[in-house]
Amino acid sequence: MNLQQILDILNTANCSDYIVNETNAYNTEMFVIDSKVDMTRVKTNTSYSVTVFVDTINGETKFRGSASTIIAVTASIEEAKKAIDDCCLAASYIKDRYYGMPEKLMSVNMAEGGDDHEARLKQVADALLNVKCKENEKINSFEVFVKDTEIHMVTSSGSDVRYHNKENQIEVIVNVGNEEHEIEIYYDDTFTLKSTEELTKDIEVQLQRGQDRMNAKPNNVVCDNIIISDKNVDGFGNYYAFKTNVQALYMGAVATKIGDSVYREEVLGDKITYKTYRNLDGAGNNAPCDGVGLASKDAVILEDGVCRNYIGSYRFGYYLNQACLPTIHTEFCGGKYTEAELKKEPYLECVEFSDFQVDSFTGNFAGELRLGYYFDGETITPVSGGSISGQLSKLEKELYFSKETVRYNNHVMPKCVLIKHASIAHVE
Amino acid sequence: MxxxxxxxxxxxxxxxxxxxxxxxxxxxxxxxxxxxxxxxxxxxxxxxxxxxxxxxxxxxxxxxxxxxxxxxxxxxxxxxxxxxxxxxxxxxxxxxxxxxxxxEQYVTTCAEDFExxxxxxxxxxxxxxxxxxxxxxxxxxxxxxxxxxxxxxxxxxxxxxxxxxxxxxxxxxxxxxxxxxxxxxxxxxxxxxxxxxxxxxxxxxxxxxxxxxxxxxxxxxxxxxxxxxELFGTERIEPGVYDVITRPDVTGLIAHEAFGHGVEMDMFVKNRALAKDYIGKQIASPIVNMRDGAAGIDHVSSYFFDDEGTKGTDTQIIKDGILVAGISDLTSANRLGTVPTGNGKRESTERKAYTRMTNTYFCAGNDKYEDMVKSIEYGFQLEGMQSGMEDPKHWGIQCMVTKGREIKDGKFTGRIVSPVILTGYVPDLLKSISMVSEEIEVDGNGYCGKGHKEWVKTSNGGPYLKAKARLG
Missing domain, CATH: 3.30.2290.10 (PmbA/TldD superfamily)
Known part of the structure; x- marks a missing residue:
């Protein structure tokens, strides 16, 4: 089976529109325990995902239904035809409000390489194997995934898009111990290129956190200033971005109009600015569009809390007669104050959670604290245990974003966020 | 059929x-x-x-x-x-x-062939x-x-x-x-x-x-x-330690996050699980029993053989409060010198096999649910499994729960707190279990990750449990 054969079937199938994605994935993987190679793996995989759209008319009302299927590369022409026919039939049973397809998009964004897996694997593995650990530290284990994925998307509206995602993914476990107990810190990251020095530095930060957690006091902190840092900051940006999402708007979960503020009342802290980009240099995901061919663009979504553009799927934008944009490459912009300025007053900075979650739909956020740093105005004490929770709509009045931003693969965000009056569950 | x-x-x-x-x-x-x-x-x-x-x-x-x-x-x-x-x-x-x-190669003995x-x-x-x-x-x-x-x-x-x-x-x-x-x-x-x-x-x-x-x-x-x-008008809970009754879906979440991940024996190989040092020791109240297995109860993770060709088994993990066994994939069992339990699962053939849970549940006890509610002077019934996160190395637990239904003097007051985050030290939580209801319910709607990836189908459940828990 190949892409042209699938397109030939789709061009005569009983559907109004279609999208095909040919995905060729090639991975090389290494799993290491205690500095010894546990296993190496290679993965090759080719697949075709097909989505069909079928229009039906009842009286004067036009409906549209969609269905999708995966066609195996090993499928025969007859098997592929049956799968597509079944898909068209399934789509015809769905009577959703009619929507169209995005404008034609022609784009080629192929990264170089794909034949450098062993060099990339060696660079990352060497960096992780050669981190200089103190006597009570060690790299417990790590996993390295060197990934190349080529995607070719063709749609019935004439879009023809090719791009190449080149990513390295790591999961690293570090330990710090003494005679009584041992601490574990979990770290994962996805990136296209990081120097050995950068990788080493990242792991050294985790080792230091292990040292700090080993000496951490039980969390009995009473403090109004909670600082959330690292990737967990992203959840706050997503909460506000959700308020500009056309699907949420269509559903009735939000009511933001262009030019509206996303804040219900006067805000003392930073008002969010959120942007999308067509691409970011060195991003792992190079998709120039979303899954239906809606092109990414450089745009301001939220400017000081005011909605300037919508994000989300083309379909719901069509329903609302509003343009919208995908969020493949984004920036949740920094605020007025530097990290140092945010840390002038006593604070509890939470750097490690079991799993910090911000629910964009409800605004609830929570996480069990694995490592925090409490600054009482004079000294900084590592603390652990208990949980942090709150409701963003009730706490957003005093939410501050650091001026400094950091980049995590496709997303830029403030280095930390200061939130006042969140709830702290203590360790008894 | x-x-x-x-x-x-x-x-x-x-x-x-x-x-x-x-x-x-x-x-x-x-x-x-x-x-x-x-x-x-x-x-x-x-x-x-x-x-x-x-x-x-x-x-x-x-x-x-x-x-x-x-x-x-x-x-x-x-x-x-x-x-x-x-x-x-x-x-x-x-x-x-x-x-x-x-x-350097992590030397492993070769698995036995089957005929x-x-x-x-x-x-x-x-x-x-x-x-x-x-x-x-x-x-x-x-x-x-x-x-x-x-x-x-x-x-x-x-x-x-x-x-x-x-x-x-x-x-x-x-x-x-x-x-x-x-x-x-x-x-x-x-x-x-x-x-x-x-x-x-x-x-x-x-x-x-x-x-x-x-x-x-x-x-x-x-x-x-x-x-x-009924979630409209709910309040946030005052953080603290409370008597709780966990509904079977929350019981299942605790079984999965608190202890299931902690006895995945590939974590024993990496020395990433405290449970390794607690086999044969009391880690829960004597009325607590827990099992996992593809060949135990019939549910969404019941199969004949796992993704490494090991037949599914039924493992008793906790017996009368004592940790008796872990669950393992083939390679981990070979390295630890134990018998594989048929828990080697992959997200798909594209992914590596790890030790994973199958159907994990606390076993039924002898208490009537009504008596459990009556026994609470002040506390909450926890309902609605949202998500959880394991911490086998330190035996921490995080469970996100949709609501806590207030109980005062053995009766529901009608007040609801939402959402609730349950955290704590696993043995403290398991040792605090004082009542276990007579019937179990198992739910298989969720997917389980290892760290933050490798999604596989699992089911979890158990009876209503009465325990003491830190809520926030």
Whole structure:
């Protein structure tokens, strides 16, 4: 089976529109325990995902239904035809409000390489194997995934898009111990290129956190200033971005109009600015569009809390007669104050959670604290245990974003966020 | 009705046999897992409906080969000319990379081969071939419309179902096992908005079932609508330690996060689990018993053999409060000198196998639920599993729960707190269990990750438990 054969079937199938994605994935993987190679793996995989759209008319009302299927590369022409026919039939049973397809998009964004897996694997593995650990530290284990994925998307509206995602993914476990107990810190990251020095530095930060957690006091902190840092900051940006999402708007979960503020009342802290980009240099995901061919663009979504553009799927934008944009490459912009300025007053900075979650739909956020740093105005004490929770709509009045931003693969965000009056569950 | 075995696997079995035979000339031990996971997901709601393939579906193979004390794997989904040579070249290239760079091998003993041919083809009420998509889409849409009409504040009621059939073979040099089984799940998610405030709740059904699961969804409609609407006006809990009664879905979340992950024995190999040092020791109240296994109860993670060719078992993890055993994949068991328990699972043939849970649950006790409620002077009944996160190294626990229903002097007051985060030290929580109800309920609607990846199907559950827990 190949892409042209699938397109030939789709061009005569009983559907109004279609999208095909040919995905060729090639991975090389290494799993290491205690500095010894546990296993190496290679993965090759080719697949075709097909989505069909079928229009039906009842009286004067036009409906549209969609269905999708995966066609195996090993499928025969007859098997592929049956799968597509079944898909068209399934789509015809769905009577959703009619929507169209995005404008034609022609784009080629192929990264170089794909034949450098062993060099990339060696660079990352060497960096992780050669981190200089103190006597009570060690790299417990790590996993390295060197990934190349080529995607070719063709749609019935004439879009023809090719791009190449080149990513390295790591999961690293570090330990710090003494005679009584041992601490574990979990770290994962996805990136296209990081120097050995950068990788080493990242792991050294985790080792230091292990040292700090080993000496951490039980969390009995009473403090109004909670600082959330690292990737967990992203959840706050997503909460506000959700308020500009056309699907949420269509559903009735939000009511933001262009030019509206996303804040219900006067805000003392930073008002969010959120942007999308067509691409970011060195991003792992190079998709120039979303899954239906809606092109990414450089745009301001939220400017000081005011909605300037919508994000989300083309379909719901069509329903609302509003343009919208995908969020493949984004920036949740920094605020007025530097990290140092945010840390002038006593604070509890939470750097490690079991799993910090911000629910964009409800605004609830929570996480069990694995490592925090409490600054009482004079000294900084590592603390652990208990949980942090709150409701963003009730706490957003005093939410501050650091001026400094950091980049995590496709997303830029403030280095930390200061939130006042969140709830702290203590360790008894 | 029998679950159909995959034609794709049958058609390719002979070719895979040739690859095994060829690779066996160069490696000490060679096995291949072939898997074909087929499924349909159908969802309907006010804003959108859709039909798609099961998100963890797909077909492919993974070759595992052993030589010089170590394993290598090659995952693929099409058999090309000279496939054995391609695989051998890839393996040799990786071996050379390790050798040239002086990467030390984690030496592992070779798994024992098996001989002969075994099969297990399970039955469901109605298999995938009987799925009438038109009926299914229209039925789910009618359920959604009915739920939406129940209250003006409901903005979406999404009804969805997924019906899955798994076929697999596991081939070694001298033997082959084949299996086919099915499972299905359905869920109802209701979203509501009142004065700009959003609330959402969801319920699910699941089991070793087929298309008939659709019949169970309708009965959930009013329950989910009521459960969502009562979230309006709820308060946040005052953080502290409380007496709690956990509903079976929350009991299951605790079983899974608190202890299930903690006894995955690949974590023992890496010295990442405290449980390793507690085998034979009291870690829970004497009325606590816990099990995991693909061959125990029949639920969504019940199978004949796992993704490494080990037959499913039924493992008692906690017996009368004492940690008696962990669960393991094949390689970990070989390294630890234990017997594999059939818990080696992969997200798909594209991924590595790890020790994973199957159907994990606390066993039933002797207490009546009504007596448990009456025994609470002040506390909360915890309801609604949202998510959890394991911490086997430190035995921490994080469970996100939808609501806590206040109990005062043995009676529900009508006050609800939401959401609730349960945290604490696992042995403290398990040792605080003072009452266990008589019947268990198991739910298989969720997916389990290892760290933040490797999603597999699991079920969890148990009875109502009375315990002391830190809530925030």
């Amino acid at each position: 029998k679950v159909d075995y995959s034609k794709f696997l049958s058609d390719n079995e002979a070719e895979i046999r040739k690859i095994v035979d060829e690779l066996s000339k160069s490696f000490e031990h060679v096995t291949v897992l072939g898997k074909d996971v087929r499924g349909k997901s159908i969802s309907a709601g006010r804003t959108a409906s859709a039909v798609s393939d099961y998100f963890l579906g797909g077909k492919g193979f993974v070759v595992r080969a052993y030589k010089d004390g170590g394993y290598v794997e090659y995952s693929f989904n099409q058999i090309e000319d000279n496939m054995a040579t391609t695989i051998k070249d890839a393996f040799n290239s990786l071996k050379t990379l390790c050798k040239d760079n002086d990467y 002969g041919e075994e099969e297990c083809f399970k039955e469901v009420g109605r298999n995938l071939s009987t799925l009438d998509l038109k009926e299914c889409v229209e039925t789910l849409k009618s359920y959604s419309d009915e739920a939406l009409a129940m209250d003006e504040h409901i903005i979406e009621a999404r009804f969805s179902t997924t019906i899955v059939e798994v076929s697999a073979f596991f081939m070694s040099e001298k033997g082959i096992m084949r299996q086919a089984y099915g499972f299905s799940e359905g869920s109802v998610a209701v979203m509501a908005n009142k004065d700009g405030e959003n609330k959402m709740d969801h319920y699910g059904v699941s089991g070793l079932k087929g298309v008939e699961i659709l019949d169970e969804l309708h009965a959930l409609t009013k329950t989910v609508v009521d459960s969502t609407l």
